[in-house]
Amino acid sequence: MKGNPTSYKEKLEKKRMQETKIFTLIAVIAGTAIGIFFLFYALSYQPLPREEAVAFSGQLARYKESQSSKYGGRLYFGDDSQFELENAYQTKELTEALQSLVPGTTLYLLIDPELNCVIEIRTESRELLNLDEAQQAILSERRDFILIAILLFACDILLLVITLLERKAKRDNKAAKQQRKKKKAEELGESPVLRYANPDVRHRVLLDARAESYQICYRRVGIVNELIVNGRVYAEKKGFLEFEHTLFAVVDGHKIEAGTDDLSCSFISFDGRLLDYKQRII
Structure with a gap:
């Protein structure tokens, strides 16, 4: 993509976060409003003498x-x-x-x-x-709406708690990923070449970028996602469906990564610097 990929990723993450906030807010407001209506409806009835x-x-x-x-x-x-x-x-x-x-x-x-x-x-x-029996039946039915209102209020609270926990989990997961990547880079030496990339095979380039003298390509061949550096395949991931993953390689001491993140976006990074980042359509 053109422009700063890091800035684009931050904007996309911010947009997703805003969408989640808006959805949560609308759901909580709607649930609370309906709950209040049911509560008022239930409590507004009083049996008549x-x-x-x-x-x-x-x-x-x-x-x-x-x-x-x-x-x-x-x-x-x-x-x-x-x-x-x-x-x-x-x-x-x-x-x-x-x-x-x-x-x-x-x-x-x-x-x-x-x-x-x-x-x-x-x-x-x-x-x-009978007057008393009829009014008691109406009162009993109205009380059921109190339970519905309580359930809606509980769902609102649960939704807020889940949203907050998800945000915290994402922050913790992001920090843990960075730590694992750092540790892995320190532990691993040069990544072995799996094979030479066949340019004639039917494939789909998900993303490509250049850094210094390294031409990096992240592509999909059949059901296999490949990380290619200067025409050589260093890492791969097989799967009929693509989920969040990171392909990793150390080439000449440089840490090179490519994959799909939790926002369904493809990325390529070089020594921790994001080179390219693009929203996936399919």
Whole structure:
């Protein structure tokens, strides 16, 4: 690439870090907002005393089941009034009882004005839906949203912790890599030549660069990645898939490296100095 490869790498790392920060921030804000909404939704419901409920009586025209996620059915009356039944207390027994009612049956209802739904149903002779049981079922369902809110808050905290730990791990890993490279360079002598690079074989040059009198090429031949210096292959890595790796060679006392980093970028370095750095497309 043209320009300073070290500067390009730093900019790319900074860009990736900023993208991670933005994603984490959006995820945490969204999770917190949804959690607060669920928490408010759960805590906003309070069961009504019987005397505060709105009473209604009328002749049933028909009952219709609902496919809504909130309401289980709807009662229609002869005066065109209609009232919803919450899913929270909608049982099979209640549904069957309402379906068995003859049109014209007089029903006595109690309505929650805040929820605008039925919380008690009686006929002349029996109780189909009890006020306390209905409200307890609604309250129990709302409490489930408290657990969802707590789970979302916990996920937000976990995401923040993981992000911080990942950043620390990357810094520690980078420092450890540098230390290993330094130690390896000190321990190794001249790298042996594996073979001469065949220029006629089908290959793909991932990156090439020149330093002093050394022409360095990092290429892929079939499933093999090669580090070539002045036409000689000094290191290789085989694999159908390419993951983060570093090919290493010591030539005339110079430490030469090429490979793919954790940002999926190819690089070539000479004595610790980055010669070229490029984002990989494939």
